[in-house]
Amino acid sequence: MVKLGVKDLSISYAGERVLEGVNFDIQEHEIFGIIGPANAGKTSFLKAINRMDMFNTEMTVDGEIRFNNVDVSKIRNVYGLRRRIGVVFPLPVGLPLSIYDNVALAPRLGGQKDKAELDIIVERCLTRAALWDEVKDRLDSLGSMLSGGQQQRLTIARALSQDPEMLMLDEFSIAVDPVTTMRIEDVLKELRSEVTIILVTNLVQQARRLADRTAFFLGGRCVEVGVTEDLFTGEVQDQRTRDYVEGRFG
Amino acid sequence: MEQPAQNTSSGVDASFDQLNRDWYIDKAVQVLVFLGGISAIVFIIGIFVFISKEGFGFLVGDFNFKEFFFSPNWRPTSESKETFGILALVAGTASVTGLAMLIAIPFSLGAAIFIAEFASGKTREFLKITVELLAAIPSVVWGFIGLAIMNPIIIETFNVPVGLNVLNAGVILGLMAAPIMTSIAEDALKAVPDRYREAAEAMGATRWQVIYKVVLPAAKNGLLGAVLLGVGRGFGETMAVLMATGHSINIPTSVFDSVRALTATIAAELGETAAGSSHYQALFTIGIFLFIITFIINLAADLIVRGVRKG
Structure with missing residues (x-):
C-alpha cells in the first residue's frame, strides 16, 4: 500500500526554486532513504510533507503530496496530520521541560490525561529510543540539560510518543556518537514493522544499512529513486548517483 | 655557504615598543x-x-518602630502630638500597585504574546514602536488623565462622590506600567529559540498549545522579571498617583476609597517642612524605606531575568 505519494512536487522560497521534479511513492512499512549533499532540498521536502510551510509565508509548494491517499495541501486540520507523523530534527531539541514531560507532551496534546497510561507511554518510548536505562531515575530533571546524544534520543522518544504512522528523520545522527547511532539504527529496524520511515541522511552508508529504497537528491532535483542495493552496486540511471555513493563528490 | 645577514649584533629590535x-x-x-x-x-x-x-x-x-510601621496615623504637623505612622500610606501604595498589576499583567502578557508570537512584519514593528511610545509618556500626563478624564467617568459610572481613588490610580498606574512590562515580556518570549516552537509544531501542537505548553514555560523567568519590574514601577511612581489617588490618608476598604501613597507623601510635604525637623527627617525615613523596597524588587527581577539567560 502506498503511504505517501509524491507527484510533480516543487518547492520555492520567495520565488526561488529549491526543489523540483520529485515523483515517487513510499510504501507502507518501508524505510525510504533520501541521500544527497547540502542544499539538495531534502529538509524542504520533509517540511512540505507535514505542512510546516503553513507558518512560513515565503515557502510555496506546488504539485501533490498524498498521505494515506489524502492531498495534504487540502487538509484543513494540519495538526491532525502532524500528529500522525513524527519528526526528528538534525540537532537535538530537548524542550525545557522535564524528561517525563518531554515525552508525555504529544500524548497530552492529544488529550491523554490518565497518569498510569502516560507512565506506560513514557517508559515504552524511552526504552525504544535506547534512553530509558540512563534516565529512569531522573525523569523529573530538565530534558534540555541532557547531553547532545541523549537529547537526540529524547527527541526520538518524543516523536514515537504520538504513535506515528510515519516517522521522518532528518540527519538524526549529526550530533550523536557512533555507538548511539548504531543503537538508534537498530531501533529503526525494529520499528519498520509498525511505522513507515523516511530517513534523510548525509551518510550514504547509513542509507545502505537501513533503507529498502533510496532517493538521491542533488541541487534541488530528485536525480534517482531505486532499490538501495542497486544504487550501491552500480545499477543506476544517472552517473552522478554512482559518483556520489562512491564518494567521488559531495 | 654564506651566513644570512643580521641587522644588529645582539638581535634586539625594540622599535615596535613605542607608546604611540x-x-x-x-x-x-x-x-x-x-x-x-x-x-x-x-x-x-x-x-x-x-x-x-x-x-x-x-x-x-523620635523613631518608634512600632508606631512607624503599624500606626495608620500620619500626623506630622499635629500640635498636640505628632505621630508618624506609615501603615495607611503603605496600604495606599500597596492597594494601588496591586490593582495596577491586576490590570497590567493580563494586558501586557497578552500584548507581548501577540507581538512576539502572532504579529509579523509591519504589524509587529508598528506595535513595538507604539508600545515604546506609550512607555515614554510623562507620568504627569497620566496623572492629568486620571484627574481630568477618569475622575468624572468614575463618578458617573459608579455613582460615587469622589472619582480620585484606588480604582482611578490603579487603572492609571496599570496603563503606565503595561508598556514597559510588555516590552520586557516580549523580549523574554523572543528569546525562546524557534527550534522549540518548530519541535512542538511538528508534534501537532496548535499555535495556542505551542505558546501555552512550550513557549510560556520556557520564558517564565523573563516574564516574572517583567512583572516584578512593573511592581517596582508601581511602588516608585509618584506624580500620577499623587494626582489620581485623592491623596487622603486612609486604609482602603473598597476601590472607591481615596488613599495616599508613600511617594506622593514625600513629594507633597517635603517642600513645606523645615529642614532638619522631625517631619522632614521622617519623610526621609520613608525615602529609605522606599529605596530598600524598590532595591529588593529590582534586584529580584534582575536575578530572575539573569537566571533565564543562563538556563
Whole structure:
C-alpha cells in the first residue's frame, strides 16, 4: 500500500526554486532513504510533507503530496496530520521541560490525561529510543540539560510518543556518537514493522544499512529513486548517483 | 655557504615598543569607560548616603518602630502630638500597585504574546514602536488623565462622590506600567529559540498549545522579571498617583476609597517642612524605606531575568 505519494512536487522560497521534479511513492512499512549533499532540498521536502510551510509565508509548494491517499495541501486540520507523523530534527531539541514531560507532551496534546497510561507511554518510548536505562531515575530533571546524544534520543522518544504512522528523520545522527547511532539504527529496524520511515541522511552508508529504497537528491532535483542495493552496486540511471555513493563528490 | 645577514649584533629590535598615539587613546578610552561604568554605583551609594543622613536624626530620635510601621496615623504637623505612622500610606501604595498589576499583567502578557508570537512584519514593528511610545509618556500626563478624564467617568459610572481613588490610580498606574512590562515580556518570549516552537509544531501542537505548553514555560523567568519590574514601577511612581489617588490618608476598604501613597507623601510635604525637623527627617525615613523596597524588587527581577539567560 502506498503511504505517501509524491507527484510533480516543487518547492520555492520567495520565488526561488529549491526543489523540483520529485515523483515517487513510499510504501507502507518501508524505510525510504533520501541521500544527497547540502542544499539538495531534502529538509524542504520533509517540511512540505507535514505542512510546516503553513507558518512560513515565503515557502510555496506546488504539485501533490498524498498521505494515506489524502492531498495534504487540502487538509484543513494540519495538526491532525502532524500528529500522525513524527519528526526528528538534525540537532537535538530537548524542550525545557522535564524528561517525563518531554515525552508525555504529544500524548497530552492529544488529550491523554490518565497518569498510569502516560507512565506506560513514557517508559515504552524511552526504552525504544535506547534512553530509558540512563534516565529512569531522573525523569523529573530538565530534558534540555541532557547531553547532545541523549537529547537526540529524547527527541526520538518524543516523536514515537504520538504513535506515528510515519516517522521522518532528518540527519538524526549529526550530533550523536557512533555507538548511539548504531543503537538508534537498530531501533529503526525494529520499528519498520509498525511505522513507515523516511530517513534523510548525509551518510550514504547509513542509507545502505537501513533503507529498502533510496532517493538521491542533488541541487534541488530528485536525480534517482531505486532499490538501495542497486544504487550501491552500480545499477543506476544517472552517473552522478554512482559518483556520489562512491564518494567521488559531495 | 654564506651566513644570512643580521641587522644588529645582539638581535634586539625594540622599535615596535613605542607608546604611540593609538596606545594613549586606548588607555584614555579605557579610563573613561571605566569611570562611566562605576558612576552608576557611585551615584546610588551617594543617594543612599544622602537620604540616610537626612533621615538619621529621626531614626535615632523620635523613631518608634512600632508606631512607624503599624500606626495608620500620619500626623506630622499635629500640635498636640505628632505621630508618624506609615501603615495607611503603605496600604495606599500597596492597594494601588496591586490593582495596577491586576490590570497590567493580563494586558501586557497578552500584548507581548501577540507581538512576539502572532504579529509579523509591519504589524509587529508598528506595535513595538507604539508600545515604546506609550512607555515614554510623562507620568504627569497620566496623572492629568486620571484627574481630568477618569475622575468624572468614575463618578458617573459608579455613582460615587469622589472619582480620585484606588480604582482611578490603579487603572492609571496599570496603563503606565503595561508598556514597559510588555516590552520586557516580549523580549523574554523572543528569546525562546524557534527550534522549540518548530519541535512542538511538528508534534501537532496548535499555535495556542505551542505558546501555552512550550513557549510560556520556557520564558517564565523573563516574564516574572517583567512583572516584578512593573511592581517596582508601581511602588516608585509618584506624580500620577499623587494626582489620581485623592491623596487622603486612609486604609482602603473598597476601590472607591481615596488613599495616599508613600511617594506622593514625600513629594507633597517635603517642600513645606523645615529642614532638619522631625517631619522632614521622617519623610526621609520613608525615602529609605522606599529605596530598600524598590532595591529588593529590582534586584529580584534582575536575578530572575539573569537566571533565564543562563538556563
